Amino acid sequence: MKSLFDSIKINSMISKNRFVRSATWENMTETGYMNEKLLSIYEELAKGEIGLILTGYANIVKEEQPNAGMFGIYDDSFIEGYKELCDKVHKYDSRIVLQMAYGGTKTTYNVGERIIFAPSNIPEKGTGTQGKEMTKDEIKYIVNAFAQGARRAKESGFDGVEIHGAHTYLINQFLSPYYNKREDEYGGSLDNRMRFLIEIYEEMRKVVGKDYPILLKLTSTDFFQGGLTFSETREICKKMEEIGIDAIELSGNLHGKGESLIGESFDEYKIQNEGYFSEFAKVVSKEIKIPVITVGGIKTFEATEDLLNNSNIEMFAISRPLLTEPDLIKRWKNGDKKKVKCIRCSKCRNKDGNYCILIKR
Numbered sequence: 350m351k352s353l354f355d356s357i358k359i360n361s362m363i364s365k366n367r368f369v370r371s372a373t374w375e376n377m378t379e380t381g382y383m384n385e386k387l388l389s390i391y392e393e394l395a396k397g398e399i400g401l402i403l404t405g406y407a408n409i410v411k412e413e414q415p416n417a418g419m420f421g422i423y424d425d426s427f428i429e430g431y432k433e434l435c436d437k438v439h440k441y442d443s444r445i446v447l448q449m450a451y452g453g454t455k456t457t458y459n460v461g462e463r464i465i466f467a468p469s470n471i472p473e474k475g476t477g478t479q480g481k482e483m484t485k486d487e488i489k490y491i492v493n494a495f496a497q498g499a500r501r502a503k504e505s506g507f508d509g510v511e512i513h514g515a516h517t518y519l520i521n522q523f524l525s526p527y528y529n530k531r532e533d534e535y536g537g538s539l540d541n542r543m544r545f546l547i548e549i550y551e552e553m554r555k556v557v558g559k560d561y562p563i564l565l566k567l568t569s570t571d572f573f574q575g576g577l578t579f580s581e582t583r584e585i586c587k588k589m590e591e592i593g594i595d596a597i598e599l600s601g602n603l604h605g606k607g608e609s610l611i612g613e614s615f616d617e618y619k620i621q622n623e624g625y626f627s628e629f630a631k632v633v634s635k636e637i638k639i640p641v642i643t644v645g646g647i648k649t650f651e652a653t654e655d656l657l658n659n660s661n662i663e664m665f666a667i668s669r670p671l672l673t674e675p676d677l678i679k680r681w682k683n684g685d686k687k688k689v690k691c692i693r694c695s696k697c698r699n700k701d702g703n704y705c706i707l708i709k710r
C-alpha cells in the first residue's frame with residue numbers, strides 16, 4: 350500500500366511527501382517583491398510539513414498582471430528577495446517551486462490601461478475582456494519572458510518552476526479552439542494550438558538545463574461546448590511528457606463553483622465530491638509515466654489515501670484548506686485525521702489580501 354507520506358521524485362527534486370500546496374496568489378505585495386508578511390506565510394506552510402509548495406503566480410512581464418498583489422519575476426532585482434524565501438522554506442526540508450503566468454483576458458484588473466495579449470480577438474467568457482491578437486514577434490517576446498523567468502527562478506534557489514497553462518489564462522487560450530481562431534501555425538489543429546506552450550517549454554528547458562524540474566498546470570477540459578476537450582488534454586499531456594515536462598497538475602476552471610458542480614459530467618467524467626477533477630487525473634495518470642498531480646476539492650485524508658491507492662495519481666495539491674489550516678499536513682501526520690476545516694465558501698479572495706475569513710488574524 351502506498352502512503353501519502355512516501356517521498357516522491359520530480360526530475361532532480363525530491364519531495365518528502367505527496368502533498369502539494371497548489372499555487373495560491375496571496376494579494377499581499379504591492380510591488381511584486383517579497384516582504385515580511387509573505388515570508389512568514391511561506392515559513393508557516395513549510396513548518397506545516399507540506400512536501401512541495403507552489404508559490405502564487407508570478408508575472409513574467411512588467412506590463413501584464415492579471416491581478417493585484419501578485420509576485421513578480423520579470424526582472425533580476427527580484428532574485429535577492431526570493432533567495433530569502435527559498436532559504437526559509439528549505440530550512441524545514443520542504444521544496445518550493447515558482448509558478449509563472451501570463452494572465453491575459455481572464456481579468457478585470459486595470460483593463461484599458463495596458464495591452465493584454467490574446468491568441469485572437471475573442472473576449473473572455475467570464476470577464477468580457479477583449480485582448481489584442483498577438484503578432485509572431487509578440488509570441489516570441491512572451492516565450493522569451495517565460496524562459497528568463499525560469500532562469501531567475503533557478504538563480505533564486507527555487508527547486509523548479511511551474512508553467513500556468515490552465516484557468517483560461519493565455520496558454521490555456523492558445524490551446525482552446527474557442528479562444529484560438531488563428532490561421533497561422535499557432536492555430537487550427539491541436540498540434541498548432543500546442544505550439545505556443547511547446548515553444549515556451551523548450552525555451553525554458555534550454556535556459557535551465559535538463560535536470561531542473563519544470564511542471565505544468567493544465568485544465569482538464571474547458572468545461573464548455575466548443576472549448577478544449579478532455580481528449581485533447583490527454584493528447585497534450587502525452588506530447589508534453591514526450592518532450593520532457595517533469596510533472597502535470599490537472600485542474601479545472603470552476604473558480605469557486607466546484608461544490609455546486611459535484612456530480613455533473615463533463616466530457617463523460619463526473620466532478621467528484623472528494624478531488625473534483627480526480628477522474629480526469631486518473632485517466633491521464635494511466636497514460637503517462639511522469640507524476641500526475643490532482644488539485645481541487647481535497648477534503649479528507651482517507652479519501653485522498655484511497656485515491657492514491659486506486660489510481661496512478663502521485664501527488665495531491667491543496668489550496669483553500671491550507672489558508673484555513675497551514676498546518677493541515679502536520680496535523681494529519683501526527684494522527685489527527687479529521688477532515689479539513691475549510692468549508693469551501695471561496696470567500697478567501699479579498700481586497701486586503703487572500704486569507705480564510707474563518708480565521709482572519
Ligand SMILES: Cc1cc2nc3c(=O)[nH]c(=O)nc-3n(C[C@H](O)[C@H](O)[C@H](O)COP(=O)(O)O)c2cc1C
Binds near residue numbers: 404448600668
Ligand atoms: C485565493 C486563491 C488564489 C489562487 N491563486 C492561484 C494561482 O496563483 N495560480 C493557480 O494556478 N491557481 C490559483 N488558485 C487555484 C488553486 O490553486 C486551486 O486550483 C483551487 O483553489 C482548487 O483547489 P482547492 O479546492 O484545494 O482550493 C487560487 C485559488 C484561491 C482560492
